[in-house]
Amino acid sequence: MKSQDIRATFLNFFKEKAHLVVPSAPMVTKDDPTLMFVNSGMAPFKEYFLGNANPKKNRITDSQKCLRVSGKHNDLEEVGYDTYHHTLFEMLGNWSFGDYFKKEAIAWAWELLTEVYKIDKDILYVTVFEGSTDDDNLKMDTEAFDIWKQYIDEDRILTGNKKDNFWEMGEQGPCGPCSEIHVDIRSAEEKAKIDGKTLINKDHPQVVEIWNLVFMQFNRKANGKLEDLPNKHIDTGMGFERLCMVLQNVQSNYDTDVFIPMIEKISKITNVKYGLDKQQDIAIRVISDHVRAVAFSIADGQLPSNNGAGYVIRRILRRAIRYGFTFLNTKEAFIYKLVSTLSEQMGSAFPELKAQQSFIENVIREEENSFLRTLDKGLLLLDKIIEESATKEISGNSAFELYDTFGFPVDLTALILSEKGFTLDEKGFNEELQKQKNRSRAASETSTEDWTVLLDDSLEEFVGYDELEATVKITRYRKVTSKKEGEMYQLVFNLTPFYAEGGGQVGDKGILENSQGEIVQILDTKKENNVIIHFSKELPTHLNNSFKAIVNKKHRQKVTCNHTATHLLHEALRSVLGTHVTQKGSAVSAKSLRFDFSHFSKLTTEEIVAVEDFVNKRIEAQIPLEENRNIPMEKAIENGAMALFGEKYGDTVRTIKFGKSIELCGGTHVQNTGNIWQFKINSESAVAAGIRRIEAITNNAVKEVFTKNEHTLVAIKNLLNNSKEPLKAVLKLQEENANLQNQITILLKEKAQNLSGEINKQLQEINGVKFIAKKVDLDANGIKNLAFEIGKEHNNAFLLFASSPAKDKAILTCYISKELANNRGYDAGKVVRELGKFIHGGGGGQNFFATAGGKNPDGIAKVLEKAKDYLM
Numbered sequence: 001m002k003s004q005d006i007r008a009t010f011l012n013f014f015k016e017k018a019h020l021v022v023p024s025a026p027m028v029t030k031d032d033p034t035l036m037f038v039n040s041g042m043a044p045f046k047e048y049f050l051g052n053a054n055p056k057k058n059r060i061t062d063s064q065k066c067l068r069v070s071g072k073h074n075d076l077e078e079v080g081y082d083t084y085h086h087t088l089f090e091m092l093g094n095w096s097f098g099d100y101f102k103k104e105a106i107a108w109a110w111e112l113l114t115e116v117y118k119i120d121k122d123i124l125y126v127t128v129f130e131g132s133t134d135d136d137n138l139k140m141d142t143e144a145f146d147i148w149k150q151y152i153d154e155d156r157i158l159t160g161n162k163k164d165n166f167w168e169m170g171e172q173g174p175c176g177p178c179s180e181i182h183v184d185i186r187s188a189e190e191k192a193k194i195d196g197k198t199l200i201n202k203d204h205p206q207v208v209e210i211w212n213l214v215f216m217q218f219n220r221k222a223n224g225k226l227e228d229l230p231n232k233h234i235d236t237g238m239g240f241e242r243l244c245m246v247l248q249n250v251q252s253n254y255d256t257d258v259f260i261p262m263i264e265k266i267s268k269i270t271n272v273k274y275g276l277d278k279q280q281d282i283a284i285r286v287i288s289d290h291v292r293a294v295a296f297s298i299a300d301g302q303l304p305s306n307n308g309a310g311y312v313i314r315r316i317l318r319r320a321i322r323y324g325f326t327f328l329n330t331k332e333a334f335i336y337k338l339v340s341t342l343s344e345q346m347g348s349a350f351p352e353l354k355a356q357q358s359f360i361e362n363v364i365r366e367e368e369n370s371f372l373r374t375l376d377k378g379l380l381l382l383d384k385i386i387e388e389s390a391t392k393e394i395s396g397n398s399a400f401e402l403y404d405t406f407g408f409p410v411d412l413t414a415l416i417l418s419e420k421g422f423t424l425d426e427k428g429f430n431e432e433l434q435k436q437k438n439r440s441r442a443a444s445e446t447s448t449e450d451w452t453v454l455l456d457d458s459l460e461e462f463v464g465y466d467e468l469e470a471t472v473k474i475t476r477y478r479k480v481t482s483k484k485e486g487e488m489y490q491l492v493f494n495l496t497p498f499y500a501e502g503g504g505q506v507g508d509k510g511i512l513e514n515s516q517g518e519i520v521q522i523l524d525t526k527k528e529n530n531v532i533i534h535f536s537k538e539l540p541t542h543l544n545n546s547f548k549a550i551v552n553k554k555h556r557q558k559v560t561c562n563h564t565a566t567h568l569l570h571e572a573l574r575s576v577l578g579t580h581v582t583q584k585g586s587a588v589s590a591k592s593l594r595f596d597f598s599h600f601s602k603l604t605t606e607e608i609v610a611v612e613d614f615v616n617k618r619i620e621a622q623i624p625l626e627e628n629r630n631i632p633m634e635k636a637i638e639n640g641a642m643a644l645f646g647e648k649y650g651d652t653v654r655t656i657k658f659g660k661s662i663e664l665c666g667g668t669h670v671q672n673t674g675n676i677w678q679f680k681i682n683s684e685s686a687v688a689a690g691i692r693r694i695e696a697i698t699n700n701a702v703k704e705v706f707t708k709n710e711h712t713l714v715a716i717k718n719l720l721n722n723s724k725e726p727l728k729a730v731l732k733l734q735e736e737n738a739n740l741q742n743q744i745t746i747l748l749k750e751k752a753q754n755l756s757g758e759i760n761k762q763l764q765e766i767n768g769v770k771f772i773a774k775k776v777d778l779d780a781n782g783i784k785n786l787a788f789e790i791g792k793e794h795n796n797a798f799l800l801f802a803s804s805p806a807k808d809k810a811i812l813t814c815y816i817s818k819e820l821a822n823n824r825g826y827d828a829g830k831v832v833r834e835l836g837k838f839i840h841g842g843g844g845g846q847n848f849f850a851t852a853g854g855k856n857p858d859g860i861a862k863v864l865e866k867a868k869d870y871l872m
Contacts, residue, residue, distance in 0.1 A: 003244045003258045006117075007063055007092070007349060010238070013112050014061035014094045024065045024350065026300040026646045027088075028309050031502070031527045034172055036309050037067040041093035042174070042214070042235040044648070047530040048097050049174040049216055051230045056651055058099040063240060063349070064091045065296055069312055076316070080286035080323070083205050083252035087316055088293035090240035098231030102144050105213050105234045109181065110151045113211070117247055123184045125200055126152060129166055129177035130159035136226055138166070141177045144215070148179065156197070164201050167214045167235075172448075174229060175218050181211040183246050206251060211238040222448045222478075254285050258345075262288040265341045270328040283327035290320035291338045291364075298360045299352040301584065301646020303688045304367050310688075317364065321371050322409050333368035336361045352645055359582075359598055359690060366689025371407070378408030382416060392421065396428020403429075404436065446482040451492075454543055460532055461495040464508070465629075465668065468551040470497045472512075474543055488523075491534040497551050498534055500527035503647075504586035505563050505667040510551040514542055522549075556668065558590035561676045561698045564625075564658065564669045565615065566595050568679070569694065570642075571661040572614035573597055576607055583644055584691050588667070592682070592697050599692045603684045611694075615679040618659060622674035626657040636664060678702040752778060752786045759790060763797075766871045769820065773800040773867035775860055780811055780851065787815035787849070795819045798826065800835075800867040804857035810839040812852040812863060821847040831870060838862045 001009070011021050025044035029035045035043060041064040047053040069076045069087050078085040096105070113119045126148050131140035140159065148157050159165075160180070168175040184196035186206045199207040216233040218226040244256040254263065263274050266284050274284050294304070297313045304314035317335070324330035339353075339361045347354035385398050394417055402408040414424045455475040463470055472493040480488050491512075501507035507525030512534075524535040540547065566586050573581045577599055585596035603611070628636070630652045637643065641655045642663045649664060656665045658673055670676060680702045687693045697705065716726050723729040755776065763770045776783060783801050791797050799815040812835060814828040821827065829844045832852035836842040841854020 001117075001247050003240075003256065004348065006244055006247055007090070007240060009116060010092045010112070010243075011061055011063065013116055014059075014108075017059070017094075017108060019059040019061040019094055020057040022060055022062045024063060025648050027065050027067050027297060028300055028302040028646065030648065032529055036312065037069070038064065039066055039068050040064075041066065041091035041237040042095070042216070045095060045097070045235075046173060049229060049233055049235075050219065050529055052530040055097045058097045060095040060097075062093060062095075064093060065300075065350070066091050067293060067297070069293070069316060076319075079289050080282045082203070083254055083285070084208050084242060084245070086241060086253070086289050086292075088289070088296055092238040092240050092243070094234070094236050096234035098233060101232050101234060102213075102215055103147055105215075105236060106144065106147045106151070106179065109211060109213055109236065113181070117243075119183070119246060121152065123196075124152065125156050125158060125182040125184065125197060127158045127160040127165055127180045127182070127200065129179075130161060132162050132166070134162075135224070136162075138162075138177070141165075141179075141215070144177070144179050158197055158200055160201065167212065168220060172220050172222055174216050174233075174235075175220050175226075176214055176216040176235075178212050178214040180209045181213070183208060183210045183242075185246060185249075185251065208242055209239070210242050210246065211236065221450045223450055254288065259285075259288050261341050261345055262291070262338055265338055266328075269334050269337060270324070270330055272328050279327050283323040286323045287320045287328075287335060287338075290316050291335055292342060294320075294335075294364060295339055295342055295353065295360050296350070298363050299350075299356050299645060301644065303363060303584065303691060305688055314367065317367055318371050318407070318409070321368055322375070322412055325372070325375060326412055326415060331372070333365050333372065335368055336365035339364065356645060362600060362690045363688070370689070374407050375412075378402055378406050378412075379416070381406065382408070382413060386417070386420060386422060389422070393423045393425055396425040396430070396432055399424055399429045400432035403433075446480060448481075449479045451476045451478045455494065457494045460492060462497075462499070462532060463495055464497040464499045464551065465627075467497045468553055468556065470495055470549050471546050472496060472549045473546055474540070477539065477543070487537070489536045489539050491522075491536060492531055493534065493549060496525075496532050496534070497549055498522060498525040498532065499551075499556075499668050500525045500532045502527055503665060503667050504566070505588040506559060506590070508551045508559075509555050510549065512536070512540060513548045513550065514540060514545045516542070518542070555590050557675075558699060558701075559588060560668045560670050562590070562593040563588045563667045564673065565676055565679050565696065565698045566593050567656060567658060567661050567663055567665070567669075568615045568618045568673065569593075569595050569611070569696065570597070570663070571618075572611045573599075573694075575614060576610045577603075583642075591701065592695060595694045595696070596687060596691055597694070598690055600690050602686070603692065608681055608684055612679065612681050618661075619673045619676045619679060621659070622672050623659045624672050625669055627669075628655040628657070631655055675699075680705060748778065748782045749785070752782050752789065756786055756789045759786075760793065763794075766868070769796050769798045769871055770794045771798045771868065771871055773802075773864040775802045775804070775864065778803060779805060780813070783811070783813045784849075787813060791815055791817060798871065800831070800864070802860045802863055804860065807857070808855050810841065810854045810857040810860055812836060812839065812843070812854075814845075814850050816848050818848045826870070831867075835863045835866060838866070 015021050025038060027038050029038060032046065038044060044064065048055045065088060067088050076087060079087055114121050128144045128148065129141040132138045145157060165178055165180065166175065167178045182200050184191065184207045196207055214235040216235045217229055219229050220226060241253040241256065241258050244258050245253050248256050250256055253259065263284055266287055267274050272280050274281060294313055294317045302309050302313055304310055304317055320335055324334065339357060343353045343357045381402060385394060399410055399413050402413060403410050410429055417424050453476045455473055457475045472495055474491055475494050476492045478490050480490055498508040498510060499505065509524065510522045512520040512522055518541055520536050520538055520540050522534045522536055526533050566588060570583055580598065582598050584598055587594040633649055633651055633653050636653050636655050640662050643649060653664050654666055656663055656669055676698045679696060679698050681694055681696045683695045685693050713726065717723055720726055720729045759772055759774065763772050778786060783803060787799050787801065790799060795817050796819065797815065797817045798820065801813045803811045805811065812832050814831045816826045816828045827847045828850040829847060832843045832850045836852035836854055838859035839854030840856040840859065841852055843852030844850055
């Protein structure tokens, strides 16, 4: 079976078992602080397991994109070295939310594998949870054991410990015992030598877990204790790539049609044949795996960057680049060329790949070129480190500086050192790396207590579109302590007018007031697993009372002006630049707005003015808000609403329309564009490959800028003697200044020429070298001209000049004739680096010309004294 048919067969099988087929959720999580990426099929359904929301149907099936590169589940370093771990993989799953349980899950798994896919029963093994004697004190899963006995010989049912047979998504959250199904695809000869059951969960490449049936019945609380979930659920996950390996009768995931087209494309581009060299094969596997993770991430809206999830994606891509650079001799960008192959393969199942193919290619190409430039810089710096090293071992600190400051991979450092006969102090590097991790961990250390439940009300209603005040009750609360924010309380209400941070919009602020007049400040509002959480520094005294929840009206108004402006800005950019522009991120606060969008060139002044005018015309037109709540998703798209890649939408959505601008949006907005008053762009810049950013302001913030500019203009006029035409006056001053600068340049050149004659007379000959060390009264450019002027007359000159252009500034310049530098080993760069310590500074350059700067002019005398030592 081809991979497309294998996926379709799975989904159709469970569709016939009354399961709803749903698309894969985006890989990057939006409102779950315990996860950075979706790392399992169940992660998008966590809110259902916790009882915070109701699924659209109690039986669901899907093929979920998963990424295991951070946190508890991290397979990154195994990828490429073995044949069955991946960064991105598909998890085929079927789900029951309080419906069927172990009996049906086991029966259907067996039916699909053995009767539909027709996998030989004699190559299958299953495991069940053996129980535990630790604090959880869990019993063996005899129920699952007894059910399995109906389908498979008892000697093929093995028991497993908590590590293998008790599934947990993270430190907290839904969990439960599980049954794994393993497959043994070794040859008959191998099976005769070693019993397959002894290789289960032993990392054998041909004896692998293929499907995990999780019986979700517990919730792991913050204190580590287990509590029963309100309902029992089924969560199964089958590795799509491993299933293809079995059904296509090959010995590796990379030998399936999931990866073969990619591997063939890499071989064609790099002219390296797969299967001939172990290290090259690893590199090809790494690249074929990593490009999938990066491409799907970009398609889901997460771009490579320097922090958070974006940093992880950039790290994955750079790992692929350096494997190509090191082992396939690729010195130019090429990974972006693989996206078309990926899109052709998987675009029918995941249409976001085809829809954004050119954008994904452009982003990856720019990232590749950027990192290749970094590698070139790193190679030069590494050569310098080697050259200056007094021993054959390079310090861990030097390697860490390369890694931390320039992003140069340590494994590449070690490889290059080895080729040049040097070694790396790996222990020292790891110590520096650990220090950095400890600093980062200490800065973000957080402890969270369990929820204290006051009222059993799991469905929290948001009324904040229509009301800024509401009478509420606190249903639960918990305390969170972090080094950054100290102690905070998180409160949940039965209903709330507070908008929770989402879609780029900040959360509401306000107060909570009881009938006794006690007031508690609500400092922020966020959403976690579909629950709206209100942040406060203190708890109300009478927790069981009713409270009046009041949103800060001024704050909300400023935010809504900025949010509506992002919609108008999006429309403006598509109108001025083209329909290729799509939103790639936004941040809306009370002070300003930030809008990221896809575009591959800097906006011209004319384009910025056109965009600004477009938005302001929409504001002047006083366009009323047309809001549609709970409209079917399909209907909203038919009506022209723009959906953003990477967002998770339900069956029904909310649309926001201002004239021709119509978008899916859950945020708060003005009732009329006229409320915005005015829109002004502050800046336009690049933030990532193929991504531009506009930062702008509206309403009172614009008034403040206009007022400030007016005051500045008045001050300028006063300085110009109340000139009625300040622009002409400034232009005249600039012209006069330019003329004076030209005159100064001419005078300095003449001064340098006169000085050149004097210095030629003062040159000393030492060991066949024309030498001088002298303080001169010239700027850096004048000294350079002076040095090269003298150098023209001598092929054996060693010149060191110092100057002090300011009270706390010193400059050193060293010129050495190339004949001396190349034939006698003199090095101007080394000279200024060593003498630079006397002026409390440093510098460098080439062996024939180098400069240094420092903050201690008093050290110049010592520099001039020591310079002669280089000739002795």
